[in-house]
Amino acid sequence: MKKIFLSLLLISTCSHLLFSQEVNTAKLDSFFNALDRNNRAMGSFAISRKGKVVYQRSIGYASLEEQNKILASNVSQYRIGSITKVFTSVLIFQLIEQGKITLDTKLSKFFPQFPNAENITIENLLSHTSGLADYVNDPKDQIWITNPHTKAELLDVVAKGKIHFEPGKGMSYCNSGFLLLGYILEEITGQSYAKLIEKRISAKIGLKHTFSSKINNSGALEARPYAIAEPWKSVKDLYFPNIIGVGDILSTPTDMLTFINALTEGKLVSTNSFDLMKRFKSPGNTGMGLFGVPFNEKLGIGHSGGTRGTFSFLVKMEADDLAYAGCINGANFMPNDVTIAALVISYNQPYKIPVFLTAAELEPFLGNYSSAQHNLKISITQKSATLIGQATGQSPFVLSAIDKNKFEFMQSGISVEFNKEKQQMIFKQGGKTSLFEKEKPQ
Structure with a gap:
């Protein structure tokens, strides 16, 4: 099962970023056209600059049900996963400011x-x-969370679960903490979490498409989740009433931008509260x-979210007053790489639109490669129509095609070029070039 939290963006491609006054919308269109044309993603995306939305795009379908086939649009609503936690934190800090609770x-x-x-x-x-x-x-049973459970059952799982460490003695991403915060909010205010979102956030800053506590696929505008297959295959997602306050909110990219911009502008919590929210450790x-x-030498603020079938990202680069929000309900391309591309293009940095090859076209590159220059080996495998590289003792990395025989892993500055005739691979990273020879099968 996909965790509700996804790894946040980490990229280092340029030594210095200067922000252009104009977002390159034409190149953004070229990127999303490539994803759409090659069936690599479905979803909606938006970018704001100085608090104003300057780019919106939707690709693919919000629903592929036979009797309910609906193209994705700017009003399609997506489950934003753990970005919900930012909303929960805002509500908690509002109560702190009212003296109804403290951090202690x-x-x-x-x-x-x-x-x-x-x-x-x-x-x-x-x-x-x-x-x-x-x-x-x-x-261990990752299916149970996709089925309905009572509040008592959910709390029982938390109470009986194995403690990871003593309070304050470590840090481990914990959905349980925000489940409890949601219940605490309801107990203090006497209102449901959904009502608190509506009253204290949505109505306050004009969010028209943001809601909590709705059962799966119960809204006409709610995007359904899909996994890559031939064709897309429907996914049984988490049962969202199980994760209220944790990862259940429905929203749109433009509403998410309104939210993050309002938060940074002091419209939801005080400057002191906002500073505490981003006191990073x-x-x-x-x-x-x-x-x-982290984005090159800059540090933005935000959160990501992933359920079993949706992937979302919300980030604001405060120094440049630039914000990006994206929601994906069908992924055959790394969701994190979509965010990287959107930010790189928004900063008018060089970016090569990916070339998408078929599984058959990738097959000649597969195998194990060794080099006289290094003790390590690099294995090249594929998953569906995606090429995966892995050096000895290291984590796998996704290679995005930039030509018929050229690939890159942008986050680590890796580029790879294959020569099928010579059975060779040229590997470049950090200004160094290494030649690898394809090993013959044993």
């Missing part, structure tokens, strides 16, 4: 039956330092509801 308030005030409840604070829950079991990702540039998003 103990979990025992609301859930005394939980392990370490006397020592776990609201700050621990917000900053993923509670040490509590993660009720979404820890259970290692590992992972973790804040209280927000994460730091």
